[in-house]
Amino acid sequence: MEIGSEKLHSDIEIALSAKMKPIKEIANSIGIKEDELDQYGKYKAKINSTVMKRLEHEQDGNLILVTSINPTKAGEGKSTVTVGLGDALQKLGHRTIIALREPSLGPVMGLKGGAAGGGYSQVLPMDEINLHFTGDIHAITTANNALAAFIDNHIHQGNELGIDPRRIVWKRSIDMNDRVLRNITVGLGGPSNGVPREDGFDITVASEIMAVLCLADGLQDIKKRLSKMVIGYTWGQRPVTVADLGVEGALTLILKEAMKPNLVQTIAHTPAFVHGGPFANIAHGCNSVAATKTALKLADYVVTEAGFGADLGAEKFLHIKARGAGISPKAVVIVATVRALKMHGGALKEELTREDLSALKTGFENVKKHAETISAFGLPFIIALNRFADDSPLELEAFGKLCLDSGISYALTEVWEKGGGGGIELAEGILKLIEDNNRSFEPLYDLSDSLEVKIVKVAKTVYGASDVDFTPAARQQMKKFEQEGWGSLPVCIAKTQYSLSDNPVLLGRPTGFKLTVRELKPKIGAGFIVALTGDIMTMPGLPKSPAALRMDVDESENAVGLF
CATH class of the missing domain: 3.10.410.10 (Formyltetrahydrofolate synthetase, domain 3)
Known part of the structure; x- marks a missing residue:
């Protein structure tokens, strides 16, 4: 890793100052052959399905799931901790792969800015990952909207299936937060423009096709799953599927390249699979099964994350992704910050730099609830306290005492500032948990339940x-x-x-x-x-001051303001 000695102040500046290795070298470090790569430039590549066929009889490595407390506007840094933990394990001499979701342009341009980790714990090239990357989300958008076009064309051409235009549930999609598209009318302008009906847009990451791609186990499984998707109902209220329309083959063709996992690297050159991007509040919130299962064949330890808090991402990871794919994490990390816990304890965002032990103690109940949830699944866990510069020594001491009094293990984590070196304590704690655990998780409900x-x-x-x-x-x-x-x-x-x-x-x-x-x-x-x-929506809106207002490109064609 070559980073300038000057202390940099933004994620994008740190990312642009890092020296990347050619992606062929990263692939070689985990046993991927050159002819198993489809390169997208010098630092990105897709991995062919031939890798899984070659390694199908190899033993799986150990899977580590990173989740968090309920997020706040103070920030938790779950992706940063995920990357930092992977770098720490690699630093300790373990063959490690990180498995993350792809960022959606909606949140990147909206509230969050970049979503590829932070500080010295980032995946690179950070700017390209946050923007168009290898085009996976665009392919999903295209497949989603192609299906919408096929539906409206079928109705326009005589509606042989008897689809009730009032009961079409398939929406169009776009990878942007755009509230005005939540409810629209299509087919206006006379008979040549189709049959008028109400329609709407979801953000692409809420599309069922995103979930299909992320949960499918190979291209033929994608086609099978696509064929089962319900697009609406007939006049007699019978479900109409993609198979009824006969277009599952065309949709699979559009997704052929998007199905392949993407390989990149961290600042410390740890291999990272960044593939798939469903939200956890409106979808299942995990990276692709294909990426995770491939990583498990190539590494001793795979560090992956699930979106938002353990009440959303971790629960869905276990009940939907892990159970369906036949995998199980060996240990779980729950990310917390003093800042966020003070907000959960009643402190205002503008007061977070002020020491507040009372708010911290009250907010700690949020950590305890998520710890109880992971325990209910029968999995061992450790809290990663992601340290911020304005955390006071007394607050850090108080957090440690609260954990001790609750019988909860934790590790102070400083991976934003120190990269993998700031995650050694966390890595050693996780390794100990894995060494002592040989159980799989226990679902909270049976599939036979109503x-x-x-x-x-x-x-x-x-x-x-x-x-x-x-x-x-x-x-x-x-x-x-x-x-x-x-x-x-x-x-x-x-x-x-x-x-x-x-x-x-x-x-x-x-x-x-x-x-x-x-x-x-x-x-x-x-x-x-x-x-x-509640009022959860599948098409978010932009905030009053979107992150896009602070983004630009400088004279050297470098991204500015991504985070």
């Missing part, structure tokens, strides 16, 4: 809800889905990331609340049923 029972079990055990209220519409949908034979699928609950409840302003550890499920959506190709709660 949809209602599954939702209630997650709400009570993971969120801490007292009960669940189902709207009449949701109850009617559950009944119909059971009749269609979809009741054995896992549930994917769409919920705010900011709170354990479905109310984003209830921070900390709320109790006595009821979760309200207002609507269910079948995602049969992906293999789960979505339950919508």
